[in-house]
Amino acid sequence: QVQLVESGGGLVQAGGSLRLSCAASVRTFSRITMGWFRQAPGKEREFVAAINWGGGNSYYLDSVKGRFTISRDNAKNTVYLQMNSLKPEDTAVYYCAATVRFITTATMTPDYWGQGTQVTVSS
Numbered sequence: 001q002v003q004l005v006e007s008g009g010g011l012v013q014a015g016g017s018l019r020l021s022c023a024a025s026v027r028t029f030s031r032i033t034m035g036w037f038r039q040a041p042g043k044e045r046e047f048v049a050a051i052n053w054g055g056g057n058s059y060y061l062d063s064v065k066g067r068f069t070i071s072r073d074n075a076k077n078t079v080y081l082q083m084n085s086l087k088p089e090d091t092a093v094y095y096c097a098a099t100v101r102f103i104t105t106a107t108m109t110p111d112y113w114g115q116g117t118q119v120t121v122s123s
Helices: none
Strands: 003-007 010-013 018-025 033-039 046-051 058-060 068-073 078-083 092-099 117-122
Touching: 003 092, 018 033, 018 092, 018 117, 033 068, 033 078, 046 068, 046 078, 058 068
Parallel strands: 010 117
Antiparallel strands: 003 018, 018 078, 033 046, 033 092, 046 058, 068 078, 092 117
């Protein structure tokens, strides 16, 4: 069983930055693919970014490329999402996700989910 706890959400003005963190309670964190999804009001949950075992490969939703960066610290069992140049359309609940599968494209089917953290970008 994997438990994921997000932090770092909040309210920010357009053009600003936030960094989300997700701490995972699992012994084999270095062998788990980690990712982020988001869900805006009235919309389906969508893939945002993911990073494979060892941090060698990362994948992004097209609309966040160049603005968001996913990274992981295996020593701390933590994955991060650095979000820069935020836009009002980035407003959503952001969910941390994990899977034992190694991914090779910008998609991910999570085995585990966090509880979500709200990100609100004002114009």
